[in-house]
Amino acid sequence: MFSIRKTLAVCLSVCTMAAGGRVGADKMSTGDVKTDGLMVAIQERLKSVKTCEFRVRTLLTVEGEQYEILDDVTAQTPARMHVARVLAGRIRQTIVSDGSLMWRYDPEEKIVYRINMARVYRATQVEADADQPNPMRPFRALEWKSIRYSETDTLKGEILRVFEATPEVTLLNAELPEPPSRVRFSVHPEDGLVREVRYFNAEGGELLSRKFEALKTNVKVDEEQFEFVVPAGVHVMDVTDDIIDLIKTTKSGQQKE
Numbered sequence: 001m002f003s004i005r006k007t008l009a010v011c012l013s014v015c016t017m018a019a020g021g022r023v024g025a026d027k028m029s030t031g032d033v034k035t036d037g038l039m040v041a042i043q044e045r046l047k048s049v050k051t052c053e054f055r056v057r058t059l060l061t062v063e064g065e066q067y068e069i070l071d072d073v074t075a076q077t078p079a080r081m082h083v084a085r086v087l088a089g090r091i092r093q094t095i096v097s098d099g100s101l102m103w104r105y106d107p108e109e110k111i112v113y114r115i116n117m118a119r120v121y122r123a124t125q126v127e128a129d130a131d132q133p134n135p136m137r138p139f140r141a142l143e144w145k146s147i148r149y150s151e152t153d154t155l156k157g158e159i160l161r162v163f164e165a166t167p168e169v170t171l172l173n174a175e176l177p178e179p180p181s182r183v184r185f186s187v188h189p190e191d192g193l194v195r196e197v198r199y200f201n202a203e204g205g206e207l208l209s210r211k212f213e214a215l216k217t218n219v220k221v222d223e224e225q226f227e228f229v230v231p232a233g234v235h236v237m238d239v240t241d242d243i244i245d246l247i248k249t250t251k252s253g254q255q256k257e
Contacts, residue, residue: 035149045192053216080226096228103228116240124247131172135194160186174250
């Protein structure tokens with residue numbers, strides 16, 4: 001039986017979304033002129049965004065039931081993040097990344113998980129935090145040639161640009177009950193920030209949705225919140241090798257399909 005707690009952990013996996021996605025990605029073409037033009041415009045908007053505070057409301061579907069995850073996040077480019085997370089209304093987590101190391105603190109279990117992000121990337125070519133929700137990174141962890149502008153939509157009175165793409169392998173693929181085969185996401189054309197993301201399986205069923213709320217950009221942040229201090233009496237586990245093995249196994253399995 002797939003563990004509900006493990007499934008919920010996908011959204012806190014210390015392993016979608018920096019302007020340009022990968023190194024040099026803003027110089028790559030998707031093969032579609034209209035999509036390229038809109039993406040370039042969005043990336044230009046994001047160049048001025050250095051910090052962002054926001055709430056992420058995630059709905060995860062497992063065996064026909066939905067579970068809610070709430071994240072209160074402070075993010076700073078290029079890869080610093082502090083996340084205060086509540087899962088299913090009761091399980092609390094803290095995730096901290098300084099761009100080099102990522103930590104996940106589970107106070108209920110009195111465990112801290114540590115990941116060396118550089119080692120994960122060198123071994124797998126996958127960014128360890130690629131599945132962490134961040135509205136400043138709309139085109140991250142996507143198969144670049146698959147990205148397509150879909151339509152214009154309206155959410156809470158705001159006109160948004162809607163894109164669809166095939167997601168790349170991240171820990172999201174590895175830990176969901178079934179891998180996502182398509183992602184649909186909405187971006188505000190004025191600030192370039194993501195407002196909503198939805199992941200679907202091969203049959204079109206929705207696996208996961210994320211809504212970004214209470215967005216505040218270029219806020220003054222406390223630099224210390226990106227530095228994790230291990231609490232007293234807590235067991236620390238380095239899971240870097242486990243993450244590398246999981247990503248490699250997932251990649252291998254999908255290539256065989």
